[in-house]
Amino acid sequence: MTATAPLLLVDGHYLLHRAWYGFAARIMSRDKTIDRTGVFGFTALLRKAQIQHADASEIFVVFDSEDGSQARAGQDSDYKAQRPAPEPGLIESLALVKNALEHTGVRWIEQDGCEADDVIATLATGARAAGRAVDIMTTDKDYLQLLTDPSVRLLNTGLAMERRYTAGEHILPRYGVLAEQWPDFRALMGDPADNIPGVRGIGATTAARLLADGRQLENIPADELRPAWTSQWQQVLRWREMIKLDTKTDLPDNLLTATPTAPLPTAAQVLEALDLW
Numbered sequence: 544m545t546a547t548a549p550l551l552l553v554d555g556h557y558l559l560h561r562a563w564y565g566f567a568a569r570i571m572s573r574d575k576t577i578d579r580t581g582v583f584g585f586t587a588l589l590r591k592a593q594i595q596h597a598d599a600s601e602i603f604v605v606f607d608s609e610d611g612s613q614a615r616a617g618q619d620s621d622y623k624a625q626r627p628a629p630e631p632g633l634i635e636s637l638a639l640v641k642n643a644l645e646h647t648g649v650r651w652i653e654q655d656g657c658e659a660d661d662v663i664a665t666l667a668t669g670a671r672a673a674g675r676a677v678d679i680m681t682t683d684k685d686y687l688q689l690l691t692d693p694s695v696r697l698l699n700t701g702l703a704m705e706r707r708y709t710a711g712e713h714i715l716p717r718y719g720v721l722a723e724q725w726p727d728f729r730a731l732m733g734d735p736a737d738n739i740p741g742v743r744g745i746g747a748t749t750a751a752r753l754l755a756d757g758r759q760l761e762n763i764p765a766d767e768l769r770p771a772w773t774s775q776w777q778q779v780l781r782w783r784e785m786i787k788l789d790t791k792t793d794l795p796d797n798l799l800t801a802t803p804t805a806p807l808p809t810a811a812q813v814l815e816a817l818d819l820w
Contacts, residue, residue, distance in 0.1 A: 547673070547674045547675050547801070548599060548600060548601050548675065548801055548802055548803050549597070549599065549600040549601070549675060549676040549677070549678065550600060550601050550603065550666075550667075550670045550675050550676070550677045550678070550799065551592070551593075551596070551597040551600045551601070551602045551603070551677075551678050551679075551680060551698070552603055552604075552605060552663045552666055552667060552677065552678070552679045552680070553589065553592075553602065553603065553604040553605065553679075553680045553681075554605065554659055554660075554663065554679065554680060554681035554683060555604045555605055555606035555607075555640070555651065555653075555659060556606055556607050556659060557680075557681050557682060557683060558585055558588060558589065558604075558680065559581055559585050559633065559636060559637060559640055560633070561584070561588065561701065562580065562581055562582075562583070562584025562585040562587075562588055562636075563580055563581045563584065563630075563632070563633050563636065565584065565701075566580055566584050570583040570584065572819070572820055573820045577819075578632050579636075579639075579814060579819055579820075580632075580636075581632065581633060581635075581636025581637075581639065581640065582636050582639040582640050582643055582810075582813075582814065582819065583810045583811075583814060584810075585636075585640045585643070586640075586643050586647070586807070586809075586810040586813045586814075587809070587810035588700065589602070589604075589649070589807060590807040590808070590809065590810065591700065592680060592698070592700050593804065593806070593807050595700070595704075596678065596698060596700070596707075597678070597804075598803075598806075599803050600678070600803060600804065601799060601800060601801060601802060601803055601804055602649050602650075602804040603649070603650050603651065603652075603666065603798070603799060604644055604649060604650070604651040604652075605651065605652055605653075605654075605659040605662045605663050605666070606637070606641075606651065606652070606653040606659055607653070607657075607658050607659045608653050608654055608655050608656060608657055608658075639817070639819065641653075642817060643813050643814075643817065646813060646816060646817060647805075647807050647808060647813060648804065648805055649804055649807070650798065650799075650800070652794070652795075652798060654792070654794060657792055660683065660685055660686070660788050661788055661789040661790075661792045662792055662794065663679060663681075663686070663788075664686075664689060664788035664789060664790045664792070665789065665790050665791060665792040665794055666794070666798065666799065667679065667689055667695055667790075668689075668790040668791075669799075670799065671692055671694060671695065673801070675801070676694045676695075677692075677694065677695045677696075678695075678696050678697070678698045678708075679695070679696070679697050679698065680697075680698045680699075680700065681697060681698075681699070682699050682701070683736075684725075684729075684734075684736075685725075685729075685734075685737075685786060685788060686788070687709070687714060687722055687725045688722055688723065688725040688726055688786075688787070688788060689722070689788065690709070690710060690711035690714060690722040691711060691721075691722045691723050692711070693710065693711055693712070695710075695711075696708045696709060696710045697709040697710075718747065718751060719747070719748070719751030719752075719754075719755075720750075720751050720754050721757060724754050724757065724758075724759065725786070726783045726784075726786040726787045727754055727758075727759050727760050727783055728747075728750050728751065728754060729741070729782075729783075729786045730760065730779050730780070730782040730783035730786060731745045731749075731750035731753065731754075731760075731779065732745055732746055732747050732749075732750040734786065737785075737786075739782050739785065739786070741782070742772050742775055742779060743771070744769070744771065744772070745772065753767060753768075760776075760779060760780060760783060
């Protein structure tokens with residue numbers, strides 16, 4: 544296997560939330576006293592993704608750091624302020640997930656002061672510079688801005704098989720803008736997930752019209768903007784900068800091995816090995 548093995552970057556908190564909330568029944572320890580849904584679901588979903596989509600890929604998992612959103616919150620105190628505190632069991636599962644990854648030989652990082660988005664953007668950019676194809680396992684639409692490169696795709700294994708991949712070619716038909724316009728688009732229409740309200744009176748259709756022909760915020764003709772919109776323009780520009788991903792995050796050297804991850808054991812085997820049953 545060459546050093547150009549494909550790379551699957553996994554949004555760790557996304558996958559843990561999906562595991563915690565997505566199973567029809569709770570996965571309990573044998574004595575029925577400890578909820579193991581988080582770690583069981585995470586390892587099961589990751590193994591399934593490897594089998595179906597990444598059997599020859601290197602898998603690398605990235606987690607948000609506890610203080611990762613502080614830099615953006617410093618620009619706007621409302622950033623992610625609406626998000627409720629996670630359930631205690633979910634937090635406890637995170638440490639177990641990391642132990643499970645180490646047991647199975649899957650490398651991971653939680654970089655101090657960084658959101659996973661920026662770490663993944665940086666790793667993806669570096670991998671592409673080395674000639675490696677990159678898939679990102681996530682449902683976070685902020686990553687759409689990385690799809691300017693046809694060798695970068697988003698993977699959502701929660702969808703039907705034929706709809707799981709999103710590539711750059713899909714962005715314009717779906718949203719009316721190009722991948723590189725995504726931060727401008729979201730700054731105008733808002734991003735509820737990050738508590739960015741956008742401009743009152745501008746939804747997806749109007750935002751796409753204002754950004755027609757590849758425009759950025761600076762290129763929108765003044766006569767197409769209402770006075771109420773222009774009065775917010777400095778805030779809109781700030782939101783755009785918050786939405787942009789940092790592809791030059793300072794990371795440790797040699798995080799990636801460029802070699803395929805070995806076949807993962809079943810979730811039951813992992814929990815047995817870690818004495819979690």
